[in-house]
Amino acid sequence: MSQTLTETTPAEAAEVPFVEHWIGGASASGTGERTGPIFDPARGVVQKRVRFATADDVDAAVRAATAALASWSETSISKRQQVLFAFRELLNARKGELAEILTSEHGKVLSDAAGEIARGLEVVEYACGIAQLLKGEYSEQASSGIDVYTVRQPIGVVGIISPFNFPAMVPLWFFPIAIAAGNTVVLKPSEKDPSASIWLAELFAEAGLPAGVFNVVHGDKEAVDAVLEHPGIASVSFVGSTPIAQYIYETAARNGKRVQALGGAKNHMLVLPDADLDLVADSAVNAGFGSAGERCMAISVVLASDAVADDLVAKVKERMAGLKTGDGRRSCDMGPLITQQHRDKVVTYIDQATADGAEVVVDGRDGEFDGEASGFWLGPTLIDKVPLDSTVYTDEIFGPVLSIVxxxxxxxxxxxxxxxxYGNGTAIFTNDGGAARRFQREVQVGMVGVNVPIPVPVAYHSFGGWKASMFGDAKAYGPAAVAFFTREKAITSRWLDPATHGGINLGFPQHD
Structure with a gap:
């Protein structure tokens, strides 16, 4: 569940700053002695270290969140919205700072980091309309003198466990709606790039969020298990690989929690013979290599019709020749992978491709990189004629490897x-409206693009896949999140004249 830590000497550890927890509205060192490295992937060096939470540290965060829940859940919707609006304005004004943090710790280029923040901002803006989203339903005179109506109330302290590939956007998918609905939060970000979460916590405090409403604890499996098992946490939201998503779902559900666990993907792009191949080639490159392929919605497999496959491979190869891989703070198209360990794992798939009978058309292992030699570099890679039984096809590689089948x-x-x-995302490229309509009805995938390579829904719809790409019933953000972070209460009300109360009747209530 966590990377193998690279040990540093005591002298090296003393030279880098520590990323602390955020509990009860303030920085907290916690009780744990274990720490982990935070790399600068473009330089290949440890730039910070992060403290790992113990179960006691998670308990302290839950207790702070529980204490804050009593007043925050009773705070008026109007006051909660004011805090969300203030947070939105601060985030929009200072998003450049956050983008620099993302690039420094994850490695993605600054423009990609800015796009991540923009998509997170969409959910903040959606949460700013929480008053409309929390409205219940009312039926007057459902029976004689009886009215029935529903209200939505917060579920309590919510746990969020987020992945390394989107250290700002994924938390922003969850906590704005949870907080706007009156809940309090304990967030466990990835230990690989945790600084964004602390930056967001500090920004929320500046926006006026009361202490304890939003808490952040760092760590590895020990911290994750403490969140999953803590009796004070009502729900868990997670995005990550499928094996971990299944573990999160089963463990949290066994402990009586409401769970949304979004897993991994192997996203396909189906290209029909009538498709615009220039559009397809541009889309395949953009969707395959953005963020170094470290996206759960990346297109990793192009299903190319035999009639156009040769032409398409040539066009994709031509576009890849113009890509520059390097330090995301420079003028580059793609940055490094997040750790050396992950880079080496992705390389094993390229090594395997030839043995499986595939053809490596563009080999990212041989590229030139605009950055320090110690960075975790791997260039965009194109593999043609990939067999369906090859691990290059079957596994979620999570790197800059685009396969042609x-x-x-x-x-x-x-x-x-x-x-x-998997059934996370897919796309079809065609100019045949009938084929597109048939595809969107017949394909067994949760998010579908028609001539759109990365069909991530806007914030007022909901995000989530099918099959092994999602565990639990609730998708992320949008209307599904409002339902997930609230409990609906139905109320049947009657106000009677005491003289006509109806008397004793032990029969089952009937409408009249």
Missing amino acids: RVEGYEEGLGIINRSR
Whole structure:
């Protein structure tokens, strides 16, 4: 669940700053003695260290959140919205600072970091309209003299466990709606790039959020398990790989919590013969190599119809030749991978491709990189004629590796997608409206793009996949999140004239 830590000497550890927890509205060192490195992926050096939480530290965060819940849940919707609006304005004004943090610790280029923040801001803006979203329903005179109505109330302290690939956007998918609905939060960000979460916590405090409403604890599996098992946490939200998502779901559910656990992906792009191949090539490169392929919505497999496959591979290769990989703070298209360990794991798939009978058309291992030699570099890689039994196809590589699988046409391509264990995102590229409509109905995937390579829904819809890409019933953000972070209460009300109360009747209540 966490990377293998690179040990540093005591002298080295003393030279780098520590990222602390945020509990009860203030920085907190906690009780744990274990720490982990935070790398600068473009330089390959440890730039900070992060303290790992113990179960006692998680308990302290939950107690702070529980104490704050009593007043925050009773705070008027108007006051909660004011805090969300202030947070939105501060985040929008200072998003450049956050982008620099993301690039420094994750490695993605600054423009990509800015895009991540923009998509997170969409959810903050959606949460600013919480008054409309929390409105219940009212039925007057449902029976004689009886009215029935519903209200939505917060569920309590919510736990959020977020991944390394989107250290700002994924937390922003969850906590703005949870907090706007009257809940309090304990967030466990990835230990690989945790500074963004602390920056957001400090910004929220500046916006006027009361102490204890938003708490951050760092760590590895020990901290995760403490969140999953703590009796004071009512729900858990998670985004990450499928094995961990399944573990999160099963463990949290076993401990009586409401769970939304979004897992991994192997996203396919089906290209029909009538598609605009220039659009397809641009889209495949953008969706395959953005953020160094470290996206759960990255296109990692292009299902190319035999009639156009050769031309498409040539066009993709041509576009890849113009990409520059390097330090995300420079003028580059793609940055490094987040750790050396992850970079080496991705390389094993490229090594395996030739043995499996695939053709490595563009080899990212041999690239030139605009950055220090010690960075965790791997250039964009294109592999053609990938067999369906190769691990290059079956596994979620989570790196800049784009696979081409050749198919006869629509039926074969659709069958491959539907047989996949994953069902997060997919896309079809065609100018045939009938084929597109058929595809969106028949494909067994949660998010579908028609001539759109990364079909991430806008904030007022909801995000989530099918099959092994999602565990639990609730998608992220949008209307699904409002329902997830609240409990609906139905109220049946009658106000009677004492003289006509109806007397004793032990029969089952009926409408009249």
